[in-house]
Amino acid sequence: MNAKRTMITIENQELLKAVEGYCAQGYRLVQICCVKETEGLVLHYTFDKDYDLIDLSINIAEGDPVPSITTIYPCAFLYENEIHDLFGVPIQDINVDFKGLLYKVTVARPFNPAADPAARERS
């Protein structure tokens, strides 16, 4: 079958509006993924409807706050908590916030270690 796969890059501020647009059109959330680049991080939000996939990516710098999409897709809380625990991205206003205790890791942000060695100790 001819399933479409589109990858779009947008700005951090446009995220909530774009996600609301997809929800209104009937898309379901597939995954949220975080990739560590040499400079900063990229967050991928993937949506799907009738086998057509849309991947939204936003580029953020270290420590940039990102709004949570759980107001639109309540099931996104697990992905956002995981990204917060493993990469240290400060996602704000998650509906079910585990406050860093979803994965009880001994080293903070294991997939994106902080440059400062003192900050690597689990707070």
Next chain:
Amino acid sequence: MAFFSMAGSTLANLFKKPATRLYPAVEPKCSAITRGHVAIEVNQCVFCGICGKKCPTGAIEVNREAKTWEIERLQCIACGNCCEACPKQCLSMDSAYSRPVTAKEKENAHEVARGA
């Protein structure tokens, strides 16, 4: 709606042999290509070290100068990469599983060949 539908097979099972084997008293059932453990014909080995480089877990250690070939059995995942890569075809996959051991030790191929 069915009632007592298992009764027939339960009665039949009373008179059948068990479906399981008493391992380790009885050898396990395996096929011709079962990947059990890596075996080496060490007299044909030229100690080139390609198997050690291709091993995904780093279980094989080859020393070219000292002419030794060692494998850590507990690290080996029996994938068969080494057997495919060996230029002299001296590595093969044997179908018997490695026996349980009580210590993590490297197995030296020459010592095994001498019958240690």
Next chain:
Amino acid sequence: MSSVSPSKHTVIPFGPQHPVLPEPLHFDFVLEDEKIIDVIPSIGYVHRGLEILASKKEFTEFVYVAERICGICSFIHGMGYCEALEEIMHIEVPGRAQYLRVIWSELSRVHSHLLWLGLAADAFGFENLFMQAWRAREGVLDIIEETTGARVIFGACKIGGVRKDIDGDTLKRIADVLNNLQSDVQAVCDIFLKDSSVKHRLCGVGVLSREDAYALGAVGPMLRASGLAYDCRKLGYAAFSDINFSIVTETDGDCYARCSVRIREIYQSFDIIRQAIAKMPGGEVCAKFKGAPDGEALVRFEQPRGEVVYYVKANGTKFLSRFRARTPTFANIPAMMQVLKGANFADVPTIILTIDPCISCTER
């Protein structure tokens, strides 16, 4: 919300070790008498950080790590990783390798569903059916061992194709073995679907409505049992574009519907394997390639438990920069929480098992 004050609520932890639970997941149930009001999930007991190994192992060796993400879903993890890399490096996989991948992934699905059937029966006390289902599963594992060399972690996929071929005689023998197996499996599954005590435990329990299933991001048999026809095999990866099959759905959305979907998928997988054996082309089973990958790929497959998404990012060296597997149970957890709210505490093991959790996949 309830009309009883919060001081009458009890919080009971469930898992990670529990006699009926096959997987180490943890829930905290807030109970009022015997009814569950709220559920708080807790995962992370078997988190091994496998995704970060992608930047430490060469991309040709990482396929062995990807296969070991989970024992039951192992082949499709390996195949998914290989297909993502084949897309990045533009490798053309030979037709025979595609069909072999279809056969192994459907054998994997049959083995996973039979394993699930045994565990689900064990969860509500039907141990006899548990043993019979696992005895039928041994027939499938024997076929897998004869064709790949191992029972659970196949080691059959590599980038560019598959590592072993199956010759024509073995394929005919597999078709015969499957015909015999089908009658054994049919006997076991008929008991499961028609027995009155089983129906009493499963019908009307743990209902997930169609709208909730879609909005909460449920995938796989959970979604199909609530009436939505969605199966990633229709995307046509491997050789599925040449295979005729229809998507198995039910409309009730309760535990019985989820069980019925999985059992009908077992029969459907037998049919798919027979079609693949009949249509198998000749030729090579592996394509050669050179160089290192550079680019990104997002691919989707249908695991026994649902839709799995792989995202691979490569930067031109032999180590990948990111490998991400979004596994189906991870997506099913919010739907699982919705189903558990309002259920009786005694039905919890039954409901959790009809969702078919696979926690080693969830936590990688």
